[in-house]
Amino acid sequence: MTLKDIVNDYRCPLVNSLITEGGELYVLERTGMDIRVLCKSSLGSYFEYNASDWVCEFDIVCSCETEKYKIYGGEGSYGSDGMVYAVDKETNSPVWLLFLDSLNPIVNIRADNGIVYAYNNNGECLTVPLTEPLENMRLIKCDE
Numbered sequence: 001m002t003l004k005d006i007v008n009d010y011r012c013p014l015v016n017s018l019i020t021e022g023g024e025l026y027v028l029e030r031t032g033m034d035i036r037v038l039c040k041s042s043l044g045s046y047f048e049y050n051a052s053d054w055v056c057e058f059d060i061v062c063s064c065e066t067e068k069y070k071i072y073g074g075e076g077s078y079g080s081d082g083m084v085y086a087v088d089k090e091t092n093s094p095v096w097l098l099f100l101d102s103l104n105p106i107v108n109i110r111a112d113n114g115i116v117y118a119y120n121n122n123g124e125c126l127t128v129p130l131t132e133p134l135e136n137m138r139l140i141k142c143d144e
Contacts, residue, residue, distance in 0.1 A: 007094045011055040018098045033139040062109045073106030084118045
């Protein structure tokens with residue numbers, strides 16, 4: 001299974017993670033407003049050790065575009081889930097997908113100066129660098 005398969009099926013692994021286009025799966029932990037990487041794995045390994053039903057369905061709620069990317073935000077099937085992913089417009093291939101079970105649904109999204117601003121329904125904003133999503137990813141309180 002590839003990241004493109006996941007995005008096309010609107011189903012992602014049921015683990016807090018950021019998945020790259022190369023199939024790398026970075027397991028994430030959210031503690032309060034902090035997000036950190038716990039370990040690195042792969043999509044192949046995830047599905048080797050977990051049944052294919054260990055996935056979360058997601059819906060797209062909002063989107064935005066930059067010159068190079070389409071960025072989507074949405075919600076998972078369990079209520080408190082949130083997800084964001086970016087697609088390269090030239091190749092129409094997803095480059096990364098971020099899923100957190102405690103992010104809450106993303107209801108508004110924008111990109112500015114290479115940073116994605118994903119606003120959830122709980123007054124928080126997830127900031128993610130488009131080209132280096134694991135660098136300086138954070139949650140902040142917002143007024144939007």
